[in-house]
Amino acid sequence: EIYRLAVDDSYRGCGIGKKLIETAEMASRLNRATELYAVTPSCLIAANQLYESHGYSLRESKCFMAGSLRMNVYSKTMRRASSS
Secondary structure, three states: EOOOOOOHHHHHHOOOOHHHHHHHHHHHHHOOEEEEEEEEEEEHHHHHHHHOOOOEEEEEEEEOOOEEEEEEEEEEEEEOOOOO
16 A cells, blocks of 8 residues: 655655655565555645556545545556566
């Protein structure tokens, strides 16, 4: 599960979030995970777009903290690491 991934505002757009997601996916594949989940607040548009642009599908949207915070749960099926 990817949870609470964040990049400082002054470094956004530099590819850091992309690299963090790619690293998490590589580790998941090496550990033979079949699915990876990402959780992010629905109000963080850029974060939601980042996951969607990397092939994650919105699985569900839930309210937390007495309904004050809506969180989106994304998932992505992992392909096996290629054997070279």
